[in-house]
Amino acid sequence: MTDPASAIQREVDQLIDSQIAALRGSNLTDLDWIEYLERAERIGNLFSVLDRIEGDKVPKWHPRLRARNRKSVAGRD
Numbered sequence: 001m002t003d004p005a006s007a008i009q010r011e012v013d014q015l016i017d018s019q020i021a022a023l024r025g026s027n028l029t030d031l032d033w034i035e036y037l038e039r040a041e042r043i044g045n046l047f048s049v050l051d052r053i054e055g056d057k058v059p060k061w062h063p064r065l066r067a068r069n070r071k072s073v074a075g076r077d
Contacts, residue, residue: 005053012046015039 022028022036 005050008046008050008053012043012050015043015046019043 019036019039022032022039025032028036
């Protein structure tokens with residue numbers, strides 16, 4: 001059995017592959033863009049779930065954490 005984080009990461013990987021494929025296409029329709037935005041939102045939500053699951057497992061130097069810290073510091077100004 002796989003742990004939840006691995007299953008979520010696989011879904012994220014598949015969604016990212018779909019995003020790349022969509023952007024490689026030419027003449028995207030309105031529906032293509034709507035689906036693209038929905039996938040982007042899903043990816044963000046899944047990363048939030050991963051953050052909750054793996055909170056202490058992610059090294060403090062990880063780029064996502066540095067980016068998040070910059071955003072939170074910038075928001076305090």
